[in-house]
Structures are given as C-alpha cells and as structure tokens.
Amino acid sequence: MKKSVLKATLCTLLSTLIALPASVVSFSAESSNPEILFELKTDKNGFQYLEENADIKADKLKADNNLLKAVYLPAKYNLADNNFVSKVKNQNPYGTCWAFSTLASLESTLIKSGNADSSVDLSEKHLIWFNYNGADSSTDKSLYAGNDSFLSGGYSPFLLGGSMYMASSTLMRRYGAADESKAPYEFSSGTELDSSLKNEADIYLKNAAFLPETVSFTIDDYGSVTYQELFDSNTVASSIKEIKENIYTKGAVAASYYCSDSMTGSTSNDKYWNNTYKSYYFNAKLSGANNFKSPNHGITLVGWDDSFSKNNFTTTPPNDGAWIVKNSWGSNWGNNGYFYLSYYDLSFYEPVLFEAENAKYKSDGTTKHEYENIYQYDGIGFGDAQIYDYGKDTYKSANFFTARGNEKLEAISVTSFYNNCTVNYEVYKNLTSDINPTLGTLVAKGSKSFVNKGYYTIPLSAPVELSEGEKYAVVINICFASGGQDYSILACETQYGSYTSIEVNDNESSYYEKGKWQKIDSSLSIHGCKIGNATVKAYTNDFEQPLYGDVNGDGVLTVADSTLIQKYCAEIITFTDEQLAIADINKSGKIDISDATAIQRIAAGIK
Structure with a gap:
C-alpha cells in the first residue's frame, strides 16, 4: 500500500557526505497510544521525508492561494539586471551550499528593500559554525536561549550539510547574520570560530517563509521513496506564481535540487545538464529507493523566463519556462555563476524567502535595528517535533520574561511548520503566578494568519511599556483546520533524538492543555519527546521612562x-x-x- 507524503519540514541535508538522521515528528496527543499524524523518516539514500496519515492530507499540501495579492508579473524578470543580488560566491571546498543559498536570499531582500547595496556580503562561515555550536553560557537565559543547539555528532559542521529550517532557527536566534569581514570564508587557520563571535549580528532575520512546492513524493510501506511527480497542473502553476511574486516584490528565494556533484560543480558526467544553454532539468521518475535521487544542493532563485524553450534542455520538460538561478560554485561556472532550472524539475525542493528586518545595513556593528532587544528561550525552533491535538484551543504556551530595562514591547515572533495557521497572542503584566499567566493583567492581544509555514515576526497593534525588572508573559495559541477538523499546536521545543539539545529551567515557560495550565521543567516529556520552552520570542526597544505625576512638566514632583x-x-x-x-x-x-x-x-x- 502506498501512502501520501508531505515533504519534510526539516530539509534533506544538502551534502553528499553525511545525512543527519534527526527525527522531526508530529503526534496527535488524543490518547495514550496516539495516532501519528506526521513522522520524519529517512530512506536508504538518506532522503528525509514527512509521512502523513492519508485521511487528513488533502488541504495541507498547498497554500490557500486565494489569499495572495494580485501582482503584475512580467514574462521575464531577473533581479541581477537591477543589481538586486549580491555577488556570486564559491563554497569550495565544503558542502555548505545551504548557508550560501540562505544568505544570498537574505542579502537580496536587504538590497531590494533599499537597506543595502549589492556589495553586502554576509558570513556563511559564521552561520555554519554557530548553527552547530549554539550553546550559550549567559546567566540571563532569555538573551540567547541558553544551551540549545543543533549537534554535529563529532563531525565538522562544514562536512555535515544543513537545511533551510536549521538556518532560519539559528538566524532568528540572532546568531548572525554577521558581515563577511568578521568571519571570512577561508580556512588557512582552520574552521573553528571563537565563541565571542557567536552573537555578532549586523542584520537580523525577520521572516522565513517556506513557499509552496511543485513536486510530490511517494513512499512505500518500508519508508523508501519510490516515485516523485509534479502536483496537478493548477497547483504547480499556483506555486510557480507565488514564488515569482516573492522574488518580484521582496527578493531572491533559496531552494534546492538534485545534481550529480553538489560540492565542486562538476557537470561533465551529468546527463541532466545542457552545457550549451547552461540549463538543467531532472526528469527521472525512478522506481525503487536505490534509484531515487534526493535534493542535495542549495541554490538561489533570482528570476525567471517564461519563454525559455523546453527544447533548451537535454531532455524535454512538459512546457517552456525556467528559473534563473544563482549558484555557489564561483563566477567561472555556468553563465558567470548562473544557470536555468526548468519550472518542472522533479527534484525541486523547499523554496524559502529569507526576509531581512527593515533596517539600514552597516557592517561595523552600528546597524540601528528595527527591534534592539530580544527575549527568548528557544534556540532551535521547535527542535525535533511539533505536537498537535484536536480543537482550536486545546494547546496554548507561554514564556515568562523579566524586562532588562525601561523598554517598550513592540513585536513577537513565532514558528509553525504548517500552512494556513492562525496565531492568537496575549501579553500579561502584574503576574501573580509563574504557571498561569492569565491570572495577571491582560495588556495586549491580537491575531495573525499566515498562508505559508515558517518563522514570522508579528508587530503588536500598540507597544506595551515595561519598567526595568518588571515581569511579563507572552501567551500564544497556534491553530489550523484540515479536512473539516480544527487542530492546535503545542508551540514548544522538543527533543526526540540525539542531534539536538535543549535547555529548560523552572519558571521560564508553561503550557495549557484542555483547560489547565501546567509548568514546563526539565523532566517534562510527552509521547517520548522531551518538552522544552515555548517557541515565542519578544522584541523590545529602549525608551526613557516618563516621570509619572509630573503633569506640569518641570521635571520634579511637587x-x-x-x-x-x-x-x-x-x-x-x-x-x-x-x-x-x-x-x-x-x-x-x-x-x-x-x-x-x-x-x-x-x-x-x-x-
């Protein structure tokens, strides 16, 4: 019997060397023997996929495109023609394409927004190293999320590959993005970086939108990928349109695909490469896990050409049209570092827009950030799992913070790796409990819906004033509907395997389940998953506290x-x-x- 597949929330590791077998699972917590709704598995070739129960799959495989804004899209567009992209780089000698594609997208959104010029150069080495060396020893755990980290298992981070999910979690933690000058991509003195560089960030990631896919994968009962095919024509067209809209309005989009040599860029033996037109189309509908070619190389989509002929590929795709792709194999490869990838490539995987904050970029550490201060306990996003249950209000989660100064709370951020989610949030002050935040005073609330899964920053409708030392709590509920059924997500970190590490301490987080608030501590486990802190961050800016009572404005109380x-x-x-x-x-x-x-x-x- 074949089962349907929702592609992995944790990207296939983009390296031919090692596939990191981290588990990303999602459970229904309805009973002591829960039905597994989603489970990340790894086939014989190291390809990771998220298997889904067939009876709840239908409306989870694609975004609600009716919510998209109408955008005029030309038949051909290239960000590079307008200097909206950074220079072509070279990842040699390591399998670090995932970091190059991530930061190429982030750089482009900075340039497209007018907050940097095309000379902006962010450090891939910094992102790679601190993605796997994330533990932070700060006494205040709300600064950089304590000892949370993705783990390298004793291998060099530069040999492990990575994923867009990892990159987004690390950047949202504010480990980077740092300017290239602070951690150059050179290795004459080794690969390691001093821990003092960990918190260097010259620009912050604001949103990471995981855009809709064009390709579906099929697995057998043994967890092996046996077949891949395009979604139906309407879904493919809608996905292509949404990716184009993001490129056109915001900047370059990171993605991945299969190539025969993901590290050096050698195409001499690649039968899917057309050297005359510098084009690529992988069309193999292969049978059997041993023949399957998984996405293994990160790239950056910088434009498209609807009229690029289907005859310009070694094998012929269904229709004309191709993405214009920036690679990370140097400017001597392809067409000055670029190539064409068919819209209909059967290994195309996980397009992600990495959107920078709205701040003028400065490489010397003096960027005036949109939100200067961060409060957080989650350093790896949801970690290894997301847990779901039936009902909109079944789960809520909360983080408890203490203001470091006189500040205004202006935004929060959340993560959900599910499409068409609604985030409901509340902010409480005057707390009387370190478990139930709702016993305090409600000072802000709101709701925001997102078409695509990912990380998102949500500005509050009005700032909340905080005095130095004042305790406050942020509560979130994330819900979605599928197949006529409402679900809610336990928005907390989880540790399910040995490739992530999370730290959780008393009085940092709590969660609500079916009518009751409960504390989260280091001993909490649900269905085999260690439960960590709530996955909600808070952002503040400093402000001068007014002299309350000074209504005549003379600076003293009389x-x-x-x-x-x-x-x-x-x-x-x-x-x-x-x-x-x-x-x-x-x-x-x-x-x-x-x-x-x-x-x-x-x-x-x-x-």
Whole structure:
C-alpha cells in the first residue's frame, strides 16, 4: 500500500557526505497510544521525508492561494539586471551550499528593500559554525536561549550539510547574520570560530517563509521513496506564481535540487545538464529507493523566463519556462555563476524567502535595528517535533520574561511548520503566578494568519511599556483546520533524538492543555519527546521612562502637580494626551484623588 507524503519540514541535508538522521515528528496527543499524524523518516539514500496519515492530507499540501495579492508579473524578470543580488560566491571546498543559498536570499531582500547595496556580503562561515555550536553560557537565559543547539555528532559542521529550517532557527536566534569581514570564508587557520563571535549580528532575520512546492513524493510501506511527480497542473502553476511574486516584490528565494556533484560543480558526467544553454532539468521518475535521487544542493532563485524553450534542455520538460538561478560554485561556472532550472524539475525542493528586518545595513556593528532587544528561550525552533491535538484551543504556551530595562514591547515572533495557521497572542503584566499567566493583567492581544509555514515576526497593534525588572508573559495559541477538523499546536521545543539539545529551567515557560495550565521543567516529556520552552520570542526597544505625576512638566514632583490633578478630578481643567499618560502615578488604571495624595507624600518625603 502506498501512502501520501508531505515533504519534510526539516530539509534533506544538502551534502553528499553525511545525512543527519534527526527525527522531526508530529503526534496527535488524543490518547495514550496516539495516532501519528506526521513522522520524519529517512530512506536508504538518506532522503528525509514527512509521512502523513492519508485521511487528513488533502488541504495541507498547498497554500490557500486565494489569499495572495494580485501582482503584475512580467514574462521575464531577473533581479541581477537591477543589481538586486549580491555577488556570486564559491563554497569550495565544503558542502555548505545551504548557508550560501540562505544568505544570498537574505542579502537580496536587504538590497531590494533599499537597506543595502549589492556589495553586502554576509558570513556563511559564521552561520555554519554557530548553527552547530549554539550553546550559550549567559546567566540571563532569555538573551540567547541558553544551551540549545543543533549537534554535529563529532563531525565538522562544514562536512555535515544543513537545511533551510536549521538556518532560519539559528538566524532568528540572532546568531548572525554577521558581515563577511568578521568571519571570512577561508580556512588557512582552520574552521573553528571563537565563541565571542557567536552573537555578532549586523542584520537580523525577520521572516522565513517556506513557499509552496511543485513536486510530490511517494513512499512505500518500508519508508523508501519510490516515485516523485509534479502536483496537478493548477497547483504547480499556483506555486510557480507565488514564488515569482516573492522574488518580484521582496527578493531572491533559496531552494534546492538534485545534481550529480553538489560540492565542486562538476557537470561533465551529468546527463541532466545542457552545457550549451547552461540549463538543467531532472526528469527521472525512478522506481525503487536505490534509484531515487534526493535534493542535495542549495541554490538561489533570482528570476525567471517564461519563454525559455523546453527544447533548451537535454531532455524535454512538459512546457517552456525556467528559473534563473544563482549558484555557489564561483563566477567561472555556468553563465558567470548562473544557470536555468526548468519550472518542472522533479527534484525541486523547499523554496524559502529569507526576509531581512527593515533596517539600514552597516557592517561595523552600528546597524540601528528595527527591534534592539530580544527575549527568548528557544534556540532551535521547535527542535525535533511539533505536537498537535484536536480543537482550536486545546494547546496554548507561554514564556515568562523579566524586562532588562525601561523598554517598550513592540513585536513577537513565532514558528509553525504548517500552512494556513492562525496565531492568537496575549501579553500579561502584574503576574501573580509563574504557571498561569492569565491570572495577571491582560495588556495586549491580537491575531495573525499566515498562508505559508515558517518563522514570522508579528508587530503588536500598540507597544506595551515595561519598567526595568518588571515581569511579563507572552501567551500564544497556534491553530489550523484540515479536512473539516480544527487542530492546535503545542508551540514548544522538543527533543526526540540525539542531534539536538535543549535547555529548560523552572519558571521560564508553561503550557495549557484542555483547560489547565501546567509548568514546563526539565523532566517534562510527552509521547517520548522531551518538552522544552515555548517557541515565542519578544522584541523590545529602549525608551526613557516618563516621570509619572509630573503633569506640569518641570521635571520634579511637587505640590503643584498634586493641585493640577485635583483640579482635573474636579473637572475644573482638562489634560492633554501627554498629561493623561503620566497622571496615574499609582497605576490603578484611573486618575483620581489617590494620585494627588501620592504626589503630596512624595513631595513631603513620606514613603
């Protein structure tokens, strides 16, 4: 019996050397013997795929394209023609294409937004090293997520390959992106980097959108990939259109495909390569796991040409049209480092847009970031698994933070590797419990839906003021619908195998399940998965705390301020918006005589 497949949320490792056999699974927690909804498996060739229960698959394989904005798309477009891409680089001598394609996309979105020019050069070496060496010893675990890390298993990170999922998790943690000058891609002094460089970041990743696929994979009952084919023509056309829209409006898109030599770029024995037209089309519908060719090389889509003839390939695809692709094999390869890839390539895999924050890039560490401060406990995203259950409100999760200074909470970020999710969030202050955040005061709430899986930053509708040392909590609920059934995600880290490591401490996170809030500590396990911190980050900017009660604006609290408040309460005078914002000195939520009394006591030196 054949089963349907939703392609792996954790990308096939883009290296011919070693396939990292990390498990990424998703369980239904309905019973003590849960039905496995999704499970990442590895076939004989090292290709990782996410197997899905057939009766809930249909509307999870493609995005709701009705939500897409209409964008005019020309028949041919190339970001490079407008200098919206960085230079062609060379990954030699290592299988590090995943980092090159990731950062090429990030660089392009920086350039396209006007926040950098085409000379921008981000460090692949920095991303690669600290992806696998992520443990951080800071006392404040909310700075860089403690000892969380992807693990290399004793191998060199430069020999392991990687994935778009890993890259997005590491960059969202703010390990990079660093300028190339801080960790050049050269190895005369070895591959290791000093740990002091870990937190270097000259630009931050804001969103990582995992765009819709064009190819479906089939597996047998033994977990071997036996067949790959294009989705139906409408789905393929819709996926191509959405990828184009992202390139046209935001910048280059990272992706991967199969090639015979993923490291050196040798094409002499590659029967799918057309050297005359510098084009590639993999068309093999192979039978049997031993014949399957898995995606093994990261690339960057910088444009397209709808009229590129199907006759320009060694074998003929179904129709005309090709992606214009920037490679990482140097400018002497292909057409000055570029080539054409058929829209209908049967190994095309995991297109991802890496979108930079809206900040002017500076390579010297002085970038004025969109959000200066981060609060987080998750360093590897969801880790090895995402756990689901029936019902929209079955699961919620929360992180508890303490403000490091006088700051304004302005945004949060979340991760979901499921399409068409809705994120509901709440922010609480005046906390009275380190388990149930909702016993505090609700100060902000909102909702945001996303067509594609990935990492997303969500600005709050209004900033929340935080005083130094003040505790606050961020609660999230992530839900989706499929086959007429509502589901919710346990938005927490998990550790399922030996290729990730997570650290969780008391009073950092809690989760809600079926009506009850419960603490998360190092002993919590659900269905064989170690459960870690909630996967929600908070972003703040510093601000000068106003002098509450100083309604006359002279910089000190005196009886004159108390008198003005008394006159306001007696409706003798009115206050400006600025005065209203600072008159409630005791923060009771209203301006009354008790505020005037509090000022009199302070002016008199009475505590």
